[in-house]
Amino acid sequence: MTSAERWPVAIIGTGTIGTDLMMKIAADDGPLTVAAMVGIDADSDGLARARRMGVPTTADGVAGLLVMPDFPEIRLAFDATSAAGHRANWTALRNSGIRMLDLTPASIGPFCVPVVNLDGHLDAPNLNMVTCGGQATVPIVAAVGKAGIVSYAEIVSSISARTAGPGTRANIDEFVETTAAALRVVGGALRGKAVMILNPADPPVVMRNTVYCLVDGDPDRHAIEEAIHEMAGRVAAYVPGYRLKQDVQFEAFGSDQPLYLPETGKFIGTRVTVMLEITGAGHYLPPYAGNLDIMTSAAKATAERIATHAARRAGAAT
Numbered sequence: 001m002t003s004a005e006r007w008p009v010a011i012i013g014t015g016t017i018g019t020d021l022m023m024k025i026a027a028d029d030g031p032l033t034v035a036a037m038v039g040i041d042a043d044s045d046g047l048a049r050a051r052r053m054g055v056p057t058t059a060d061g062v063a064g065l066l067v068m069p070d071f072p073e074i075r076l077a078f079d080a081t082s083a084a085g086h087r088a089n090w091t092a093l094r095n096s097g098i099r100m101l102d103l104t105p106a107s108i109g110p111f112c113v114p115v116v117n118l119d120g121h122l123d124a125p126n127l128n129m130v131t132c133g134g135q136a137t138v139p140i141v142a143a144v145g146k147a148g149i150v151s152y153a154e155i156v157s158s159i160s161a162r163t164a165g166p167g168t169r170a171n172i173d174e175f176v177e178t179t180a181a182a183l184r185v186v187g188g189a190l191r192g193k194a195v196m197i198l199n200p201a202d203p204p205v206v207m208r209n210t211v212y213c214l215v216d217g218d219p220d221r222h223a224i225e226e227a228i229h230e231m232a233g234r235v236a237a238y239v240p241g242y243r244l245k246q247d248v249q250f251e252a253f254g255s256d257q258p259l260y261l262p263e264t265g266k267f268i269g270t271r272v273t274v275m276l277e278i279t280g281a282g283h284y285l286p287p288y289a290g291n292l293d294i295m296t297s298a299a300k301a302t303a304e305r306i307a308t309h310a311a312r313r314a315g316a317a318t
Contacts, residue, residue, distance in 0.1 A: 014046025133157030141187030
């Protein structure tokens with residue numbers, strides 16, 4: 001796309017997620033351009049930064065967005081508010097023709113983890129970007145699933161408490177439920193569980209995720225390792241700080257020493273353990289905020305793919 005063809009987007013929510021996303025888009029020469037920054041606090045740092053960057057702003061929420069002069073030109077809106085906020089925002093915008101990328105755990109639209117399932121949702125009017133934990137771990141579960149049946153997947157996501165703003169803290173229950181659902185719906189696990197830890201360590205530590213997959217039988221371990229490394233490379237293409245913390249671990253459980261699961265009983269097969277670390281790019285918060293970075297980077301990559309897809313389809317129609 002040329003600069004004249006760039007997609008105007010709006011960002012709803014002026015907290016850490018919305019502000020970091022605005023700064024990422026502004027620093028890039030890709031297909032997106034921020035046409036509106038939407039908040040409800042006129043004194044927020046996000047709106048102040050937007051004004052300094054020359055981005056049109058409103059402190060009147062979505063009602064203010066709807067009456068902005070350039071609103072008819074906006075093609076897509078990112079919602080970086082809260083689960084409850086997104087439900088209200090979607091009600092206000094769903095008939096406007098604007099596409100929405102939901103960065104809250106509201107789960108109204110289909111789950112989207114770009115490296116796993118975006119191709120099937122390029123025309124969806126509302127996409128849910130799951131959670132930071134989901135964006136980090138669902139690709140790994142999907143990779144393991146290429147080599148065998150993942151009967152159970154459990155992830156533990158640890159983030160610095162300093163990166164958890166009011167919206168994150170208010171949505172912890174939704175975070176857990178949405179992430180667990182995405183492990184099944186997108187990752188392909190038959191059952192899923194998510195655990196979130198707000199780490200109070202000082203100095204703050206980077207985001208870390210541990211992924212446990214129980215795979216039926218005796219799968220090809222080499223194939224699993226290759227699939228995991230290939231998937232990690234694909235995620236790192238848009239989240240450069242994403243990496244495996246150590247080698248993939250395997251543990252076999254036979255009929256003589258099965259693994260006992262409280263809800264389902266004995267498991268015979270292989271446990272695959274993957275440990276991840278995510279360092280942020282430091283656009284808004286310091287590099288320890290990998291959870292912020294993976295969420296905004298995934299949303300930006302998704303919107304860029306949608307914009308490119310729409311441009312190609314429009315070109316083919318002319």
